[in-house]
Amino acid sequence: MTRRFFQGLLPFLGILALSMEASAQEIQVTGPLAGAPPVRQLRLHRKGRFELAPTVSFTLLDEYQRTILVGANLNYNITDWLGVGAWGGFGAAKLATGLTEKIQETNDLRFDPNRNPDYNKGNEEAGRRLTALNVGKDFKAQLGTINWVFAPEFTLVPFRGKLAIFEKLFVDTDFHFFVGPAFIGLIERAPCGSGTSIDCSAREDSPAGPGTGAVKTKPTESRVAIAPTVGLGFTFFAGSWTSFNVDWRALPFSWNTGGYDIRGKGDGERFPDNRVNDKDREFKFNQMISLSFSMYFPRGIKISD
Amino acid sequence: MNQARIGLLVAAALLATPGLAQAQGKPATGAAKPAEGDAPKEGGEDGGDKPPDSGGEEGPGICELDPSQCPQIDIPTVAKRPIQAQMYAVQQKYALRVRRVEVNPYWSFTLNDQFVSHPGPGLAINYYFSDVMAIGINGNLYNADFISKDWNFNRDSEFNAQTRRAARIGVPLTEYDWAASLNFTYVPMYGKFAGFNYFIFHYDAYVVGGIGALSNRPIAVIDPDNRSFKSKVHVAPNVGLGLRIFFNRWFAAILEVRDYIFLDSLENTTIPADPSAQKNEKNWYASESTLTNHVQAQIGLSIFLPFSFEYRLPK
Numbered sequence: 001m002t003r004r005f006f007q008g009l010l011p012f013l014g015i016l017a018l019s020m021e022a023s024a025q026e027i028q029v030t031g032p033l034a035g036a037p038p039v040r041q042l043r044l045h046r047k048g049r050f051e052l053a054p055t056v057s058f059t060l061l062d063e064y065q066r067t068i069l070v071g072a073n074l075n076y077n078i079t080d081w082l083g084v085g086a087w088g089g090f091g092a093a094k095l096a097t098g099l100t101e102k103i104q105e106t107n108d109l110r111f112d113p114n115r116n117p118d119y120n121k122g123n124e125e126a127g128r129r130l131t132a133l134n135v136g137k138d139f140k141a142q143l144g145t146i147n148w149v150f151a152p153e154f155t156l157v158p159f160r161g162k163l164a165i166f167e168k169l170f171v172d173t174d175f176h177f178f179v180g181p182a183f184i185g186l187i188e189r190a191p192c193g194s195g196t197s198i199d200c201s202a203r204e205d206s207p208a209g210p211g212t213g214a215v216k217t218k219p220t221e222s223r224v225a226i227a228p229t230v231g232l233g234f235t236f237f238a239g240s241w242t243s244f245n246v247d248w249r250a251l252p253f254s255w256n257t258g259g260y261d262i263r264g265k266g267d268g269e270r271f272p273d274n275r276v277n278d279k280d281r282e283f284k285f286n287q288m289i290s291l292s293f294s295m296y297f298p299r300g301i302k303i304s305d
Numbered sequence: 306m307n308q309a310r311i312g313l314l315v316a317a318a319l320l321a322t323p324g325l326a327q328a329q330g331k332p333a334t335g336a337a338k339p340a341e342g343d344a345p346k347e348g349g350e351d352g353g354d355k356p357p358d359s360g361g362e363e364g365p366g367i368c369e370l371d372p373s374q375c376p377q378i379d380i381p382t383v384a385k386r387p388i389q390a391q392m393y394a395v396q397q398k399y400a401l402r403v404r405r406v407e408v409n410p411y412w413s414f415t416l417n418d419q420f421v422s423h424p425g426p427g428l429a430i431n432y433y434f435s436d437v438m439a440i441g442i443n444g445n446l447y448n449a450d451f452i453s454k455d456w457n458f459n460r461d462s463e464f465n466a467q468t469r470r471a472a473r474i475g476v477p478l479t480e481y482d483w484a485a486s487l488n489f490t491y492v493p494m495y496g497k498f499a500g501f502n503y504f505i506f507h508y509d510a511y512v513v514g515g516i517g518a519l520s521n522r523p524i525a526v527i528d529p530d531n532r533s534f535k536s537k538v539h540v541a542p543n544v545g546l547g548l549r550i551f552f553n554r555w556f557a558a559i560l561e562v563r564d565y566i567f568l569d570s571l572e573n574t575t576i577p578a579d580p581s582a583q584k585n586e587k588n589w590y591a592s593e594s595t596l597t598n599h600v601q602a603q604i605g606l607s608i609f610l611p612f613s614f615e616y617r618l619p620k
Contacts, residue, residue: 039499039502039505042499042502060416060417061416061417061419062419063419063464081501081502099468099474099476102474102476103468103472103474106472106473106474107472127473130473131471131472131473134471134472135471135472158500158501159498159499159500160498160499160502161496161497161498161499161505162496162497163494163495163496163510164494164495164496165493165494166493166494173496173498174498175498258467258468258471258472260467260471260472261471262467262470262471272470272471
């Protein structure tokens with residue numbers, strides 16, 4: 001019964017939305033202002049101006065490592081609603097998540113006979129053997145990392161308005177979208193296993209014998225991924241030639257964030273195949289929030305009719 | 306399967322809504338007949354730029370008819386006096402909220418849990434006792450498996466199984482049942498946007514905060530053979546920010562980000578060696594509670610009741 005109620009409610013909401021006439025401010029368009037443009041004397045913050053914006057971006061929903069990218073955005077705004085330019089940034093800070101710290105700590109303990117009282121028990125030995133392919137001595141060093149991003153892009157500004165804050169402070173605002181290709185400089189775990197010269201599970205020597213120590217830190221390599229980038233954001237114009245901006249950006253592409261072997265064998269290649277290669281990359285949406293401060297040149301601002 | 310159908314219906318509802326959102330509609334072309342009362346009065350009393358058209362020769366002025374009534378004003382001096390004209394960024398609020406009830410159905414998405422997502426429907430009801438402040442309640446339903454097992458909206462990411470398999474690390478996971486809160490809302494910001502310089506729509510931004518409860522339970526990951534968790538209710542204060550875009554004076558779209566904060570009881574990551582201790586529920590939970598921030602985005606519709614209202618002063 002309740003299920004039917006919910007299933008009925010949702011299409012009803014859709015129908016409700018469809019049946020509503022959008023009649024906002026009808027009074028104005030039938031009055032003496034009929035035919036007049038919605039905005040006169042609009043301050044054209046963008047039209048014909050270059051925009052330079054130092055940015056700082058924070059990645060979201062990361063599994064193993066958060067990245068803070070520092071960079072800049074350079075745009076030329078052809079009109080007040082269309083700009084062309086590029087955003088670039090480099091990974092200035094890479095912060096391990098709690099999960100990474102936990103994996104590192106567990107793995108350190110797993111290979112330390114002095115600290116691990118269960119070191120010689122079968123379960124621990126199995127743990128060392130089964131994780132050797134996937135987790136190296138320095139787990140953080142094998143993580144997928146965004147080193148830099150360069151994204152030429154178009155900026156579309158469909159919505160332009162103003163905002164009253166506490167009915168005291170008034171700021172011009174706009175809501176914009178951007179889209180373009182992105183080139184992402186990545187570091188990922190290097191391919192290993194069959195068909196390569198790298199042993200995925202190589203271990204260090206120990207007093208007990210060669211190849212019986214901790215698993216060697218996994219080697220990495222760099223590559224450039226190409227992906228679309230899209231986003232949207234708000235601009236708050238602080239003056240005639242400056243603004244504060246908040247943007248959300250997505251960089252969807254596939255990569256191996258943990259450096260694991262997770263795919264390549266079995267039905268749909270959904271099971272590990274004892275090799276690390278491009279089949280182990282997973283599609284991620286790779287979202288980030290950017291904060292920036294824009295400066296517009298020339299500094300003089302135009303005003304529409 | 307049912308969830309996919311429901312998701313499609315929600316998407317249809319949300320997609321349909323902005324399709325008709327044409328605040329101000331298409332501007333009329335040509336000057337329509339001015340509404341009664343809008344026409345400037347003859348004689349220029351309303352400050353019209355042009356003098357009234359007398360249609361022929363001008364008659365004698367007041368100074369000629371009665372020199373004592375002739376104004377003795379130095380126009381250039383008066384024109385230079387400072388004027389403190391008060392202009393508002395938004396001359397008249399498009400939609401008044403005071404003494405109206407807002408009904409806000411929404412769908413929530415988890416923003417900060419990469420291990421288990423907790424989407425689900427929700428409903429908020431607020432009463433605005435002033436134009437900028439409201440008191441209200443809201444509720445989220447994350448798990449309706451009492452109706453059907455398909456109605457558990459919690460989603461355990463495949464990434465968890467991969468981590469367990471690759472690194473032999475079990476991450477404590479939790480699924481949510483419901484949340485309910487008493488909230489206060491404050492609307493400090495409002496504004497309007499011109500869309501493509503063609504139509505205007507109004508929006509406001511608000512902060513919301515409150516106190517409530519959240520029910521959840523751990524998903525048995527570390528020792529699923531022995532552990533079967535029951536739901537617990539936690540005190541959960543919340544804070545959030547929201548954006549409301551008006552399609553008309555009683556119908557709006559809502560985008561809100563809300564953080565529900567609570568002390569969570571996670572699954573114990575260690576298993577006692579003694580088989581009888583393994584079955585003791587006291588050993589199932591971690592010894593210390595964990596402060597959890599459940600941040601979710603809420604996308605929905607807002608319906609203001611009554612549908613109409615009157616301004617206190619004319620425009």
